[in-house]
Amino acid sequence: MRDMFHSKVDRKEALVGIVGLGYVGLPLALSFHNGGFPILGLDINEGLNEDLMSGKSRIHYIAHDRIKEMVDGGRFHATHDFARASEADALLICVPTPLNKYREPDLSYVEATARAIGPYIRKGQLIVLESTTYPGTTKELLADILEQESGLKVDVDFFVAYSPEREDPANESYSTATIPKVVGSATPEGLEIVSALYETVITKVVRVSSPEVAEAVKLTENIFRAVNIALVNELKVIYDKMGIDVWEVIDAAATKPFGFMPFYPGPGLGGHCIPIDPFYLTWKAREFGMHTRFIELAGEINKNMPQYVVDRVAEALNGVRKTINGSRILLVGIAYKKNVDDMRESPSLELLEMLEARGGEVTYFDPYIPVIPPTREHKSLTGRKSFGYDRAKIGEFDAILIATDHDSVNWQELAQEGQLIVDTRNAMRDVPVELRKKIVKA
Template structure:
């Protein structure tokens, strides 16, 4: 194993190694670009032929990744883009970046990881490094991934090939951090494998954080997102409490964060979305049951956060009645923002989708506006919304609606025009706080 590690690290240092990324989504595509820009020959794999076709044409399907970067990747001659997993035998490192969603019962759905491992195994050869980046429960890499690879290849992890875990930490749309500047956590099944993974990631990350084991690295990712989920639930609960007391929760948070120690600001909203916070904590909840532990904090946080769309819709229904004398049935409602957070085109687990369905179930006529999502793509849970089109943003169109619900606080949206044009605006993000007192008086916070 030591000799294998030395050979691998030498190829990394000389930029002779070929780095393969499996899963070219919001995590995998930036990682592929990072290794390509670091001078490696790369290979990108995805089961979706449409993605491969668009990349070959030099087009990006992720808003914050410019098409020029894709064109440079394709035009360099140093990157293969394919759906053919047999080409994995030609690479040195295989990085797995596939989805790990939840089932309908909030159990881990490991089907993508399992299918990927089974596709890799027949083409695995001695000397390769396999790294899982997908968020998962502790012991996945050793109990699931390694077992499938060994069974399908006839090789032995830690002897013939190396295996490691390095959780993705991408934050789409964040202008302050990218793949290079976000520290990379790495854990492996043995010291030589850890050395190999550390050498690999050090070429694209300014800081590699080595942890004692793969299960430690898996737990790091879950801990980060459990922390966020619990604290978001806390401020969502405070929002409801303070609303009853006539207190602006955003004013409270703004004042509290001036304390230079002991406080970290989190902000309430209409629910939580994205590929991490609504999902990852329940991977730990599921695994904890195997050890006879009930994760009360995590499950309570999930209950509070998943209940926020109901609370927001209730505020909208009440405001329609109190301010306009209108019932929700038949009302024309505009949901402003479809993405799960500001300035991205990612709608995975977005509370906006839940809000639209809840309003429609109550008889409202619902449209949406989102400059980042001109057409609604297919999602696993909300397929009936596929093909919906964002409205045109102008005063004449806005005036057609009885109410607007701000669900995502994208920068650049003309909120003043919105508040003047629509009789009722319900703001679930605190987005209108910068407007004049006159206009804020026309807004209902939710």
Template sequence: MTSPSARRFIERVQGRTATIGIVGLGYVGIPLAVAALRRGIKVIGFDIDQNRVDKINAGTATIKHIPMDLVVEGIKAGRFVATSDFDRMSEPDALLIAVPTPLSRHREPDLSYVVKTTEAIAKRLRPGQLIVLESTTYPGTTDELMRPILEQATGLKSGKDFFLAYSPEREDPGNAQFGTSDIPKVVGGDGADALAMADALYSALVVRTVPVSSTATAEAVKLTENIFRAVNIALVNELKQVYAAMGIDIWEVIEAAKTKPFGYMPFYPGPGLGGHCIPIDPFYLSWKAREFDISTRFIELAGQVNTEMPYRVIDRLAELVDRHLHKSFSDTRVLVLGIAYKKNIEDMRESPALKLMELIESRGAQAAYHDPHVPEITPTRKHGSLEARRSVDLTPETLASFDAVLIATDHDEVDYALVVRQAKLVVDTRNICARLGLDGAHLFKA
């Protein structure tokens, strides 16, 4: 039996008279806003970056692969606005939090963005509001971290005065097949009312919801999804090293293995993990597990294997430079092809290509990059030495000026035939050249 507050909220959502606030207008927040606007729900978007706010309000795309048509329509119709004025947080019926949850230098959870956002909400929290965390985190964050902040600052009680839930984001930037509205949404609430409200809200936004018993369970679902991927990627990365020593092509093995219609799922090796989730999520669980005196050896080993991949790639590159160009690696100029963490997007978060460039330069060589989606390397938490580097043009003259080309990201908008034809040495970490039928005595895999 839902409370009157919960029933009023659900009725407003179903009647499309509710307003939702989205805190963080990045790779998760903007798609959420688009999904809500598509369903006729009013949105207020919050972000601390005034430049981003101004661009969004002007209808300018801040993320290339996300169409802004519905946002522009929403702005014109008065159904969407972006703002850096957090005093407006009292206006929405629900506030969805989609802020970064990175790792610290010591690979421990950095929840400072979640804490600051929760404190900002607490100053404006009003009875009846639903607060939902979407950011990836360890089990217990919503209940153990957010709820005390909200309750102690306001005197209001979760489940009675306001309502708290967790629903992990499942975005896959650049995936044309599955957008926000097409992906089922896991929801967990702090109590029956919070769950019912979150379920009603996301039922209005996505294809279907998957209610679970608690916020901690929902938090664990997200970690499980990405730990599964991280462990399997580590496995194929390790197999690549073993098979390479045996003269066996790991990509050929995977293509044959995936013809089995059951019991096998293909994962592919690469130069290292990238993106906000897979390189980070396993360490969130490992950190939390230590509270219970449990060692997550399997997860930590996978993390070690994946973290080592950029070093193995540069070792291979240096070996090939010595063997085929007959020159010292420290005298080499390397063009890194692709700086985004995955193909056809501009997202550089945790990109292994950034680490590859740093490793190249740490060995005395020179590194530059070409990426059709990333004209300039913007500030990052870890790679300050690379800031403001600009993408070089991919021309025959440019390719001829470098000793080696290292393919780190397999963007579609690259003329790989030109690369193979003009470069002195090509080292491919993504198997894109073989997939395109390109070959040559100077083309190698890593």
């Protein structure tokens, strides 16, 4: 079985099935396509599949031409027909793993996927979970469901592995193919098979001893970031009281060639990983009678940042004899990070609602998100449209709140035309000195 899989991989004849064609699955599909493999995309969103098959990308930093080239080459097909899972030699699962309203892991997408493909699993297949989750998911959830649905035996009839996605949207230095890939499987044969597949398209594959280790790797990476971001967010609040610019402190500290790694503060945490992943470990740790006090404290600090920012907006407006109530406020940036059209878990949504709850008349501007799509926790904002950028109207706003520092925004122009600017990203660091008197850092 292993030899047959290796042979098909070596000849680039192995059909790679990718379940979930979003921010993780689509770049992965492009990488395998570039590596010469045929790709079968499986997604429940029929509209997305139709767009892809017509050469359209829904992710702004992935050009339409790249999708069209993949489709026109005849080695890519996207469908919602999960019965076709039996055709694939490898199935890579890239579905969301959010938190529920109780801040507990929501693995419903993983479960639904396992039950959808389970009846069609065949002997010799490799199933890889890429979605971020707690240690034990691959064995305790995915493998069990696949065995129940297929009637086959894992590690005997088919193989299961875990390989955490490490996507960083819009990162110009690293792509899917150049970011080292961690892989873990329960048996040496499974590890050999999953490594052989990824080694054909990824620059470096890092093998670990089990799926649990691989699952813990991804959580550790993002917990590291969450904790350090919480640290600099807390330092920002402390240093602000002392009249010290935290960004200047961090930049100077970063000149030390050892023992320091720069992290930068912001208005809160956003994205599909950092605000969510730590709570997967927190939840799992309770099973072992453990409490993740350090992680939970970091989460509390980061979660409180939007309130801190709103308070800073209030203070800034008070300084010019105004209040949030009745003021016109331009919120710059709805995306959770710069240069992307991804607004999952974005703190900007919370900022918008909090400012409006205090009577502010809030308009947002984001060149990457012209309309706010439906979200689970901010349903009232669905359909809100971005400000049609007009330099002549910038001065009509009582305050501008910078939440996302997109490179395409003309910061000099905003500084010139704006009455009052609250900057949570240090986006105004290069504006002329004479304009800085109207800028408040938050």
